[in-house]
Amino acid sequence: MQSLDLGIIGNGTIGALVDPHAEVVWSCFPRLDGDPLFCSLLREGHGTDDFGFFVIDLVDLADSEQRYIGNTAILVTTLHDKEGGCIEITDFMPRFYQHGRIFRPLSLLRRIRRICGSPRIRIRLRPACNYGAQRPIMTWGSNHIRYVTPDLVVRLTTDASITAILQELPFFLENELTLLLGPDETVPGAVGKVAQHFLEETTNYWREWTRNLGIPFEWQGEVIRAAITLKLNTYDDTGAIIAAMTTSIPEAANSERNWDYRYCWLRDSYFVVNALNRLGATRTMEHYLSYIVNVAAGAANGRLQPVYGIDGRANLHELEVPTLPGYRGMGPVRIGNQAFAQAQHDVYGSAILAATHVFFDQRLARPGDTALFQRLESLGDKAVEFYAQPDAGLWELRGQARVHTFSAVMCWAACDRLALIANRLGLAKKAARWRARGQRIHRDILQRAWNKRRNSFVSTFGGSELDASLLLLAEVGFICADDPRYVATVAAIESELKHGDFIFRYVEKDDFGAPENAFLVCSFWYANALVALGRKDEGRALFDKLLAFRNRHGLLAEHINPKSGEQWGNYVQTYSMVGLINSAIRLSIRWDQAF
Template structure:
């Protein structure tokens, strides 16, 4: 049965998920939102199609680990007779000839470690979202798979006939596989794949070397940072919310969404977390993506999400030939949320973009033209701050004026005021400060619920129209709308904790939505709870909850979107950038300072 004990590999162009048996069970061509040639993860009981696996004859166990500070995976398979092989998986990424080499390719090296291992290579990519197996043709040392317009080519020094016929054979030396573009492999296969792996290893270890990690939980933070970077489509700078589609939020929920797109909101949190670690390369690429989005909007409405190539229309359909995760369809491609109105996105564009005006480390500093363009985004935040939207939780059947969206609009105006002041544009600073103050007054008048006559404290509510709570109100601190010691935040936090906390986990909201009442905790909200506990002076409790959440990670150090607070099982798309951001932010907040190193 499929589960989310998966190991991401990638190179910021293509990515894959390796299961605990060492099989490539998810991978899309030619990029993260493309056709899943490897789709066994969503293929129900049919685990021999849409997969690339090495089956060790008599296998009894498998262990896995990443090479330190890289996304290069080593899987060790052991057989009952004592035979052992290691499989090394990577996607090439390194600088050469003045550019970054990151092909649509996966390299695999299988090595005999002990005994006389015999293996079978199961390589069966599919096409058209699981409609059929890809057709094969072959040459002397390669196999062509007709996937997509150009296809894939496997170059190998293993016996091609054995692979095509699915035969088991003895492996007596290092054997190399390169699945990439349908073009001849240049150079000596053995030497080139080894060189690629070494260069890829060096690239990632040098990248990690530049991170400003907290003193505690360094391994956890580094693994999250690497994976967040893998979620960026470097060609355009877009950052996807997750690498998968249609992993349900809980058993049989039909809350199956395609997350292989760039949400303005999710990307804001991702670059914020990586920026705290000093990973400016991700921010710089993403700012370029945002500039293209803003240019395309021409001062108008910004969508909540776009494709990694900046496409605006992401029509939602279902893949008829895939049964879904554990048979729990539907499998969706595209996401109708692109049609929604979500006013928080204006703040989430402004907040990361203003760094481009003040951070002297950046290769390209923003200029007056960029500020004028950003003001157009601010105009939309000002115009829409008190208008109904679907909210950050993307309700499909109702609209309200959501407090989180209004606070994000306030933040947009507040940061524009600060940036204008920094740039010496005093008249613009005054305008944006006045607008920020006006939005604050609106929020205070419409989102605050006064305390009851029996002594109950007042609190902010999730929307202007209705008196319910959601976890996004905890973000009022991070957005600098309130200070942690503000009595209004403290009473709001108390109300949220009472209403939404389930033991060691947090719901995003408890009221019924389009699909009924939530049945799983939302992992990033639990991290927001941890942050709030620390800021409220309950740091030991916060550390305890943080360690609990770390204990729910997969072997690869990942979290998905949701978690069953009763069983601890992970649900939802994987790996979820929101959840990894939560690990980075909480580690930075809770860690002892480096000055305490003895």
Template structure:
């Protein structure tokens, strides 16, 4: 079985990424893009499904210490053995043409025997390549893929794998470089591994020089910003939700989805996080990806797209992989792409509005796209949908979906009034207010004093915590105070927040999942907005304590197992961390500007009185 999810670290080149285990094994890598087939898929199976391990030889388990080199995505894994201390340094240089993995073995103390095992299995562990050796190069080819290994160490084949045994002495540095290229093209020239490592450190440090955050949680925020950058597909500006597919929401369960795509609902959260951190170029690139991807028929707006804006993401099961912790099926693609989820219309409109507020470089096409979206939403907001959580059951009138339809009309009105764009603001205001009235009438349980998951439902949903963050209702409105109280009573478990009770979704899958980390960040934001600062900081510090040893978070956490669950690392979790840190920081500076997605004041116009 693979290592616990939290025992992996990330390296990447802003076009794809690899996961490195504590034992020095790269167990996941898709080439050449995030959503390409994996050449190392041991994460979802066994070593024979592909991995690249470099570690001290022998059966004795060494003591391991890991860290990222300062202000970089260059990973150091240090092994302490009876023979001495050795360090494996891993990175993926931001590419000029082909993707590379660079690994440098450094002798720190003594003489340490080392073993390398390279198991290449293209197409998610299903294809054994043909291996050849030429002068200075070891090459593996199958179908469209080819990998070339360059190293001064002598390697040889052994049972359909490539292995090497060598010894590293104090002060010695031994490079290994793995280069991918299309199999029909000549192999790229050898890469100087030591030089590439130094260049990669310099590249990341130059990028970090633009970071403006200097607050109390600098290490956590900077690591989260670095994670977002690593999950960015540089050629287009798209940001994938995670680097992996099918890491389970419950060990042994079936809620195993492919997250190597770009979700529209991440748009505004991510714009905020990048802009607050000082990375306007990345925020502008993300906004531009958004505009290109959503262009077209507004009634066919998708909830997610490929990294270059692809629309077809067919879902398949890979039956030959046993799954992480025997969690099957292993899926690639995502059938939720075909769902109607009304909240994404609000997310797109909010992102465009915030781009104006942040004074991002203007995109002349964006308002034309917005007008098309608003035309559809004129009647489309009345439809039931699949909701924020993409449940695979019957469509419902989910509260959060209706609220985000309200957001779309609200931001459209504000864009016309504040930035001089053309549009029927008076009419949009009427529709916005009608949605507000309907939500307050049909999604509020006056007996329990809380908003509910859907019209006529008794269920709660953590997405209700976003209502004050988008400006739909004041955080101190009695209805919202009651909703927070109800969520604390019914959805909190061991100090963290569930998305909802999974038995209530009727999606045909067995119940049960971990605690969705973004929801707990949203609760901390509500505490800030309600003035409950001690509780906000306590919850935030608890969430920081769930990060792994190199500062990464998955999608969920299971307190009873003390394990991270879900795809990893999760952009949504790290965006939540960044935004909550900024909210808390503003309070410490005693500024009235609380970070909220609607605006820095955050009150909706003329909300109706509490019932």
């Protein structure tokens, strides 16, 4: 049965998910939001007529192991057969500096090496196109096979038998084979030597990248893996960071909460930029900030939508794909995301909070100036206009619109940060204006979002329900953590939204019924709230419990079943990995306290 116990590889152009038996179950070409060349994650089955996968079978398979090469995005799978034979498969996508720039080709490299015994293998390479609707046209030569789709041509270059691959014939593995799936171009040189060079350079790249990270003293391996994964969810060409590499992994079994997450949500920007800043990943952060600023600058009349394509496109019209049955057959499979058309007013604060770094971080090559501030002011104007207007909220409710407290708080944050930026630029009158507007919104939120009967802030103005975003009120500076109202709100969330070790985002019914699984990042928010309340030991204990629910590679999806611990939702989830990073940095002892 399919699971999310998958490794992730990538290079900032494309990515792939690989299962414990070395099957490539998901990979989109020619970029992270493209048509999946491999899509068996959403269509299980390897029969004669099935396709959409890349499998290296070990005949009479008995056992498998899988690991990353330390501090890299290079995945190694070891397969053992029943007769004592053993092979090792190394999967990666090349990424390294060449000719003064990053070389990140449209290429997947698989190296197969005999470790011992007389292993017999079979290579089954069956790409798909048009979201699993058909197989590409194939042509071949003496050392390559071409796969021709309506929009793309990829070429497999190999030193393995072309006949064995085309006819999927088992054969004995003598030494080492290379499979290079990439652009329809001739490989310059022996494919094995090219692969060895790519492997060495890619290993060096990732180790140098991780060497420059600022990591906490504790949980170093966990943070490094999360940071690499965050980097793999980055589309280098524009700087966009996707929410996840997949589409339509359901949030819970048979829930139909199946969404396409291969896009960039503006609300993620505040948390992602904070994580990158704390890690010292300034180039990635700067590139991402450029994407955010460009999207904001291009917003018509200052109006932002919640989510954009990785190329900045606005229209993400949502469609259901009939050709893929879905994860474990739990459709529908969707491409596009209709949330782009929703009103979610928190995006104004998210964009401005992220952009604030441009004005204050002296490491960045292009500091913010008055011209950029004026562009951000148009977003602030919208925040003032919309803060008390109904919207779908950060949980993207599709069937109802209300005035959400978190949206209003983020609109306040937009004004608050604009005042800080204006001060930084020496614009005293502008600073006073934005400060006054923020104070007015702040007073209104305190009056309308506080429920005296519940002794808590609530999720909507005049409402009585809770949601996990209220944990962030101190995080964004709206209220002090030692304010009795915040303390009481955290206590209310503990009482109502905490199920076992996990915090649900909310518990009331929505368009699809009551949520069954916990939204993972909310539990990291709760751990951070415990630290802010001076309950650090409790926060550390919770954090250790959360780490235990990661898969074998230290990776997290979007949701988790609080009873079984099984992960659900799109994978690997940027929000969850960023939550891990931010919590680890807050909870760890300092380096100067460690010895």
